[in-house]
Amino acid sequence: MSTASDPSTPAARTRHQHDEAKRYANESYRAAKRLPSSLTDDVASTRTTVGGVPLPGYFHEGVIRARLGGLLET
Template identity: 55%
Template sequence: MTNQTRVASVQELESVFQQELATDRWAAAETAYALAVRHRDADDWEKSREWVKQTLQLLEGFPAETEEQVATQRTSVGGVDLPNYLHEGVVRSRFGDLG
């Protein structure tokens, strides 16, 4: 999946996530966030909750004191727009009780 703006299937995103988890944990956090959004938008609340938790777990390993530290590296993943900044507060505000 080289085109980050194309709408990818959930299976494609999960495959990308697994690759990123081994090589780029920040990218994996962005992809986990995208998967949480995709499942939420499909009304699959349980899967969305799982991906929210995965996103939050990954974000725990990164500093979050400055905007530069929490700025997303991509504008979208698999057709899901990412927020400009990705940190626990953003995830919890976007997903509410799912977080």
């Protein structure tokens, strides 16, 4: 019998995926804050995709807040 704490249940997998997404979002935000961003050249993406995933034209903390804000720690 499966329970909510059983890692093989769909609910547990979903919770794990959400936790992983939160970690990714927060690490991305911290990384973006450490990078220079005073010039357009500082934040302009040099690649349009990574692993088939489209990237924004500019990468800075505002983009991360806009796209992943619901996952960021406050």
